[in-house]
Amino acid sequence: MFSLVVIILAVAFGLILVLVVSLYYNSLVVLGNRFQNAFSQIDVQLKRRYALIPNLVECVKGYMAHEKTTLEAVIQARNTAQQASKLASNQPGNPEAMADLSLAEGQLGGALGRLIAVAEGYPDLKASQNMLGLQEELSSTENKVGFARQAFNDAVTAYNNQRLTFPCVLVAGLFGFRTASLLELASDAEREMPAVRMT
Amino acid sequence: MAGNFLEQQDTARRTTIWLLVYLGLSMLALVAAFAVLAEVLLRLWPENLFPSFLAPRDAEAYNRSLNTMRSYGKMLLTDDHLALIGTVSVGVLGVVGTGSLIKTRQLSSGGKAVAEMMEGKLVSGETTQASERMLFNVVEEMAIASGVPVPAVYVLEKEEGINAFAAGYSTGDAVIAVSGGCLKLLTRNELQGVVAHEFSHILNGDMRLNIRLIGIVFGLVGLAQVGYTMFRAGLESVKSDPSSSSEKNEKKDLSSFIIMGIAGLGIYLLGLLGELCGRLIQAAICRQREYLADASAVQFTRNPDGIAGALKKIGGYQASSRIGNSHAGEVNHLFLADAFAGKRFINLFATHPPLAERIRRIEPTFDGTFPKVDKPSPYTIETLLEKSAQGVFPNLPGLLGKGRLAGQPVLAGLAATDAVDSVGTVTPFDFNSTNMPKALPDTLEQAAREPFSARSVIYALLLDKDKTVRARQLSVLRAEATKAELTETLRLEPLARNFPDAWRLPLLDLSMPALRLMSASQNADFCSRVNSLVRADQNLSLFEYVLSCMLARRLGREYGRQGEAGGWWQPSTGKPPGMKSILALLAWQGAMKPDGQFDQAMAQQAFTVGMCNFSQKPDGAYTLPPRDTVGLADFHAAARALAKEKLEVRRRAMHGMAACILEDRQVTTREWELLRAIGETIDCTMPLQSPVSTPNPDY
Numbered sequence: 052m053f054s055l056v057v058i059i060l061a062v063a064f065g066l067i068l069v070l071v072v073s074l075y076y077n078s079l080v081v082l083g084n085r086f087q088n089a090f091s092q093i094d095v096q097l098k099r100r101y102a103l104i105p106n107l108v109e110c111v112k113g114y115m116a117h118e119k120t121t122l123e124a125v126i127q128a129r130n131t132a133q134q135a136s137k138l139a140s141n142q143p144g145n146p147e148a149m150a151d152l153s154l155a156e157g158q159l160g161g162a163l164g165r166l167i168a169v170a171e172g173y174p175d176l177k178a179s180q181n182m183l184g185l186q187e188e189l190s191s192t193e194n195k196v197g198f199a200r201q202a203f204n205d206a207v208t209a210y211n212n213q214r215l216t217f218p219c220v221l222v223a224g225l226f227g228f229r230t231a232s233l234l235e236l237a238s239d240a241e242r243e244m245p246a247v248r249m250t
Numbered sequence: 251m252a253g254n255f256l257e258q259q260d261t262a263r264r265t266t267i268w269l270l271v272y273l274g275l276s277m278l279a280l281v282a283a284f285a286v287l288a289e290v291l292l293r294l295w296p297e298n299l300f301p302s303f304l305a306p307r308d309a310e311a312y313n314r315s316l317n318t319m320r321s322y323g324k325m326l327l328t329d330d331h332l333a334l335i336g337t338v339s340v341g342v343l344g345v346v347g348t349g350s351l352i353k354t355r356q357l358s359s360g361g362k363a364v365a366e367m368m369e370g371k372l373v374s375g376e377t378t379q380a381s382e383r384m385l386f387n388v389v390e391e392m393a394i395a396s397g398v399p400v401p402a403v404y405v406l407e408k409e410e411g412i413n414a415f416a417a418g419y420s421t422g423d424a425v426i427a428v429s430g431g432c433l434k435l436l437t438r439n440e441l442q443g444v445v446a447h448e449f450s451h452i453l454n455g456d457m458r459l460n461i462r463l464i465g466i467v468f469g470l471v472g473l474a475q476v477g478y479t480m481f482r483a484g485l486e487s488v489k490s491d492p493s494s495s496s497e498k499n500e501k502k503d504l505s506s507f508i509i510m511g512i513a514g515l516g517i518y519l520l521g522l523l524g525e526l527c528g529r530l531i532q533a534a535i536c537r538q539r540e541y542l543a544d545a546s547a548v549q550f551t552r553n554p555d556g557i558a559g560a561l562k563k564i565g566g567y568q569a570s571s572r573i574g575n576s577h578a579g580e581v582n583h584l585f586l587a588d589a590f591a592g593k594r595f596i597n598l599f600a601t602h603p604p605l606a607e608r609i610r611r612i613e614p615t616f617d618g619t620f621p622k623v624d625k626p627s628p629y630t631i632e633t634l635l636e637k638s639a640q641g642v643f644p645n646l647p648g649l650l651g652k653g654r655l656a657g658q659p660v661l662a663g664l665a666a667t668d669a670v671d672s673v674g675t676v677t678p679f680d681f682n683s684t685n686m687p688k689a690l691p692d693t694l695e696q697a698a699r700e701p702f703s704a705r706s707v708i709y710a711l712l713l714d715k716d717k718t719v720r721a722r723q724l725s726v727l728r729a730e731a732t733k734a735e736l737t738e739t740l741r742l743e744p745l746a747r748n749f750p751d752a753w754r755l756p757l758l759d760l761s762m763p764a765l766r767l768m769s770a771s772q773n774a775d776f777c778s779r780v781n782s783l784v785r786a787d788q789n790l791s792l793f794e795y796v797l798s799c800m801l802a803r804r805l806g807r808e809y810g811r812q813g814e815a816g817g818w819w820q821p822s823t824g825k826p827p828g829m830k831s832i833l834a835l836l837a838w839q840g841a842m843k844p845d846g847q848f849d850q851a852m853a854q855q856a857f858t859v860g861m862c863n864f865s866q867k868p869d870g871a872y873t874l875p876p877r878d879t880v881g882l883a884d885f886h887a888a889a890r891a892l893a894k895e896k897l898e899v900r901r902r903a904m905h906g907m908a909a910c911i912l913e914d915r916q917v918t919t920r921e922w923e924l925l926r927a928i929g930e931t932i933d934c935t936m937p938l939q940s941p942v943s944t945p946n947p948d949y
Contacts, residue, residue, distance in 0.1 A: 088767075089767070089769070092701065092767055191703075191738070194702055194734040194737075194738065195700060195701075195702040195703070197702075197734065198701060198702035198734075198772070199701065199702070201769065201772060202701070202767065202768055202769040202772055203769075205769030205770065205771050205772065206769055209769075209770070
């Protein structure tokens with residue numbers, strides 16, 4: 052009789068344990084998917100930006116042929132950033148991938164800033180419709196990246212918070228859920244600095 | 251008025267010093283009391299007594315210790331008492347000192363630890379959320395005003411009360427945290443006052459002073475604890491079986507235990523007394539520092555209304571300054587105002603002076619009455635309706651707009667059953683949305699597909715055609731939205747202005763998937779801005795109402811979710827009471843003529859047809875409620891009630907509504923929007939595109 056009670060209790064306890072573990076497991080999976088989806092939003096906008104840059108360089112080339120180094124720096128930075136974003140989109144939240152992307156994006160931003168600053172010195176170029184349109188596109192894409200990044204970081208934070216709270220941290224350890232890292236990019240203000248200095 | 255803050259600071263500082271002197275004096279008194287206790291006990295102590303339980307195993311060592319003790323005891327009892335006082339001082343201060351060191355170490359783990367313990371969320375300098383941005387800016391301003399480096403800023407989002415704290419051992423690791431209630435309820439000036447108050451705590455080293463004081467109090471608690479342990483040990487030994495100890499020492503031992511018990515009791519009581527004094531003085535110092543910080547807040551901001559206004563709001567707010575976090579007790583002294591406001595009765599131990607007294611020191615004319623502050627209302631359609639019901643649209647004429655045309659027909663000659671039978675079904679046509687997006691201006695359609703600009707599409711659609719209202723809405727947006735958001739909205743605004751009304755709902759539909767990609771906090775920001783835009787003109791237009799219904803359904807919780815449609819546990823009556831209000835509104839709406847007059851007979855006819863279709867009785871007689879009793883508030887309430895009915899009832903209701911609308915063989919944009927709103931609310935959404943069969947004339 053007694054042993055029966057013990058067995059029933061043990062089974063019940065085991066079932067509850069499995070239930071609790073699976074609930075936490077599922078919550079982690081859901082939150083993990085959510086931030087990965089959020090990253091794809093950033094990715095869409097980054098791709099758009101990478102596609103715009105060759106156009107920009109093409110447009111500028113005719114006017115400023117002897118600013119070759121600046122142009123090459125932009126192309127170089129754009130290619131590096133594109134590589135980094137490809138790697139990052141395969142593993143959003145991975146600390147190294149995020150840091151690489153952040154660095155590459157920072158450099159691209161800097162190179163673009165210099166290009167725009169140099170372009171200020173060419174009145175024809177400045178007034179060209181094509182250039183204005185591209186600049187407008189670039190800055191609006193920048194805004195969209197910023198917004199998508201905020202959503203991504205919010206989702207990562209939600210995931211990390213869940214992952215680090217008490218019972219869930221055990222489940223996370225058991226199934227190898229890693230802490231995800233945020234994507235930090237240099238703020239717009241920092242990026243505009245060089246342009247301000249040149250004018 | 252602002253002139254005397256320096257004087258007040260001076261008073262508060264002087265009082266603090268006096269209180270510290272009192273604390274020192276009470277420590278001295280404590281030592282003296284202990285000395286007396288020790289002398290009395292030593293004189294009572296039997297000559298040959300040394301508790302055997304303390305004795306080492308071998309007799310020689312025991313005797314040696316006994317001799318040492320005896321000579322030490324004799325030395326203490328010499329006439330000049332110096333040795334005695336010295337020993338007691340070292341003993342008492344040693345215990346208190348150790349205790350306070352332990353506690354001080356625990357407490358000085360830095361402000362970050364405290365903020366995290368209180369579940370604070372770090373605000374980054376990059377934040378785009380309007381209220382957090384404002385907080386961050388205010389902190390930076392006050393850092394400049396007070397000359398303290400910018401501390402880390404935290405928000406206690408879960409806390410509804412108005413409160414804030416500064417923590418940290420030095421200015422380097424200081425943090426400032428404000429509650430969610432602060433951000434929601436305080437104006438910028440008041441927030442500035444609160445932040446300045448906290449900066450004063452950082453600047454004046456109050457956190458450190460407090461940690462030391464708490465350390466001392468804790469040391470005194472430790473002393474009492476030592477005494478209590480001795481007392482208990484003595485008591486237990488006396489009570490326990492004496493036969494276990496050796497025959498020879500039995501009697502002496504017992505008396506030694508009694509003496510130890512008495513000593514323990516003495517130490518315990520004196521420790522308690524010391525703790526009491528310590529706590530009283532600590533609380534008194536805390537209160538002085540609050541006065542000092544209030545005065546400094548005035549100094550930093552040069553604006554007594556800021557901090558005074560914030561304190562008044564605390565007094566008039568139902569959640570007051572309460573903090574729900576379970577750790578609040580440990581750091582109550584750090585807070586702007588009492589974290590347990592209204593739950594404490596003894597003023598002597600209060601770490602904060604009474605609110606009225608604090609305000610009076612800043613603003614001597616204060617009469618002690620606190621104006622009531624309402625809880626920030628979450629954004630729901632009900633609150634919107636409530637607001638508008640008082641003013642601009644008490645009933646139908648308001649809804650219909652100031653004599654505007656009733657909208658363009660979007661559907662002619664469609665049988666009622668056609669539209670309703672498509673409820674819940676998916677026809678290939680629904681997905682073939684090619685006919686719609688082509689009709690939309692390119693940029694609006696593109697913008698609606700991307701979360702960042704989809705928000706601006708909604709803002710742009712909400713901007714009123716009326717110039718003054720639009721100006722007010724834009725200024726609201728300028729104050730609340732980020733720069734990028736505003737620029738995008740202004741870019742889309744001209745497109746949206748020329749956008750035909752009939753296409754607004756399709757555009758909304760199109761933007762929903764993008765809007766759903768927002769994170770929870772972005773969603774909350776978005777909804778609060780939509781709310782402000784809708785409220786800017788104190789008038790809820792039909793489109794705004796439909797939009798609210800749609801957002802509530804699609805964006806869910808953040809938006810103030812409505813009740814889910816029919817649960818199995820809710821008994822269905824089959825006769826929703828509000829059906830009349832719904833159909834009456836639709837009927838009157840349909841009977842509006844281009845000149846703004848109403849065709850009563852037509853309304854009656856449409857109403858009857860609708861009711862017959864709903865109740866499934868072909869020849870029923872129904873009386874149309876008079877026009878001035880029909881309003882959107884009733885309509886919405888009825889829709890909410892209807893949402894709880896079973897699907898079958900809801901479908902019948904949709905039948906009735908469609909029949910009512912189609913009675914005059916044409917559906918205006920407004921009617922269609924109403925139908926759409928109710929469809930969203932009762933979870934019977936109709937495919938939107940299919941009925942748009944005739945191209946809109948003005949498009």
